[in-house]
Amino acid sequence: MENTAIKLKSITKVFPGVRALNQVSFEIKEGDVHCIIGENGAGKSTMIKILAGVQGCDEGQVELFGTPVHFKSPEDAKKAGIGVVYQELSNFMHLDVASNLFAGAVPTKRGRIDYKALYQSAREILDACGLDYINERADMNTLSLGSQQMVEIAALMHENARVVILDEPTSALTQVEVEKLFELIHDMKKKGVTIIYISHRLDEVVELADALTVLKDGEHVATMPMTKEITKDDMIRYMVGRDVAYEYGVGTSEIGEVLMEVEHLSSGKAVSDISFELHKGEILGIAGLEGSGRTELLETLFGWRETTGGSVKLHGREVSIRNPYDAKKNRLAYITKERKILGLFLNLDIRQNIAAASTERYVQGGTVRYGKIAENAKKYIAAMSIKCSGLAQKVLNLSGGNQQKVLLSMWLSADPDVVLIDEPTRGVDVGAKAEIHLLLRDVVSKGKAVIMVSSEMPELMASCDRVMVMYEGRCTGMLNNKELREERLMTMASGYTESPQ
């Protein structure tokens, strides 16, 4: 099977002020898992949109199985056999799984909807995809994100999609769900489906890819078959155009006195009996699987979730934090993993966003001084090298990495002592990732502390002074940076407490 599934010929797409894709040409072989990597802004999303018929291209030609195609709408692309699972899932969340599988093509009998056939065939489709644990009658919004994604993929399989595009499919999945997804990808491959896989996680690329394409700043850098010789470092070099330090400065900041003491903290079943100390100048990582209580621990510390037991001391003094307002008064900052939903004000400009958590600072003589707001924003834009067109740019239009920097600026403007941060680099490209970690290190070197939750073990190992591992709301281990090994973290995250040795 050496046919070409998709051939791109000098595709160019220009947006006002940006050349999103410039003369991009490459081929994707039928039945391959073809990974596309590149930093944010490299043109991956634009390329997906062109392939999916969401946008047209200004120049160039797409060929699908040897025939030139011009998609005017997503429907056209779908009819031609291209299916897309977007990062932000786009299913019918009020409806049940079966209805989602048969959207737009509900089985009918003599003009009436045949519910029996609907549920029966849905069951068969799910079983065929190995998704026996998903109930065809369950409402979509009662399923986990991973399961919802599987249902979307199953729907594409049912529609006989010949090319399936997966855009950052694993960014919100648990380890188990990722494995399930990979199984499904292998199944699809066996059926001859061509898969275009976009991911920031290079480990996944190494595991899955048959071929690899690298984009950078809208230009095509390379397309090559994936071989054992290609390492992660090589890929990063291709993407960034330079070597990126996978070393985020652990040990460069001075670990000082105890800043925060948490004793037997609990919140219902989600967080139970967590104790730790946090020192000035320290980044404490929290590892664990999705649902292990990592995020819930941060929420409890920040008063977003009710504390049902235990105590928190800051600077040696016991504090009672019952809501985010209390938390902010005690100089805590919380940067959630869902920066778009919970954190940023997407429709407001950069200046307003950066000022949002520290509005009282810009008041002088009872009136708001807009000059001070602008001044502060400029300071952070420069310090964090936020790429933007100016203070008045809407945050909505920034790339993921820059959005994260804006959010960080917002909270640092409030001058917190402890920064709680959840998945600091989710959806952020490799280059910006290093920058964000170095920024966090810079924050703690000024006598502050950071608690960082992350699903990515390499990230934790490269950036944290200590890592606490959680499982089902409990702490199953605390490791120093020198003791960190991926296998050890995984063992603890699966619930095995190491005997103190």
Added chain:
Amino acid sequence: MSVVKQKTGKVSPKNGQLSEKIGMLLQKREISLAILLVLFALCLSIATPNFLQVANFRVLLQGMATDMMIAIPMCISLIAGNIDFSGGSALCLNGAICALMLNQGLPVPLAILIGLTSGFLLGGLNGVIINKLGLTPLVATMGTWMAYRGAALVMLGGGTLSSFPESFLVLGRATILGIPVTIIYMLVIVVVGILVLKYSNFFHNAYYIGSNKASAKLAGINVERFTVITYAITGTIAAFAGIILSARLGSCSQNAGESLEFRNVVALLVGGVSMDGGVGSVLGAMLGVVLMQMVGNAITLLYLNASYTKVINGCILILAVGLDVMLKKKKAKA
């Protein structure tokens, strides 16, 4: 938003299965609303002997017929996320058009046909405005709501039209097997509404469109056509209700259908249709309308000031939707 389908019977634990099942049933808006209605009726029948009378039921049902007929297509439209505020005005305007035609001496079937056709077109216009100009359904139908009412006022010249031919009046006054014909129209529309929403692919698509418009388009559902047609159906049924109302009352007044749209939107929300679309049922909508009407009926029977009706309806809306939001929050936290 409120119809929480819990179909996890297989996995539910054995202990406390019954109470859990009852809990699930109560979360279904149709069932909790039906229970509420029965309790309400019980209280009323104790409070006044006039409630449990055939005559009262006839008044109650006939009174709700107009609202109910329009509520059914409104419900289907709203499930798809398309709110329609123009129903009451469309009723008045198209009723007036038909009445004018009758007074011009046109034959009854032709006058009715003209009324229904204008209802179809003016209703469909809502959909066209939404599709072509990109207005939100709320803004578009607020506009036509006001414009249609104004047009009716112009046509009626501030007065009422009457002296219709007997062959027209009978359409609103006849009885079949002792049941007023308006009640029969209403029942037919309710039953048809329930059936098409469940079994007709075209109408069932309302759930897809309301749940996720973009994905529905992607799934090959013709969202624009659906929008125009459902608005046109609401317009047609509003015209029909207006014509029948003229026939029953023997006159066409400029106040016909006044604030019907608000009553119906409240009834739909109380009946469990979500303002954002994707959730709801005709049965729930029907029970919502019944509740609204029973409040009015109770106030008449108990000789209370009629102005309280609106206060009570407002409170019911806030309580019903508020309770819903609270239950959902509790569920999300659990």
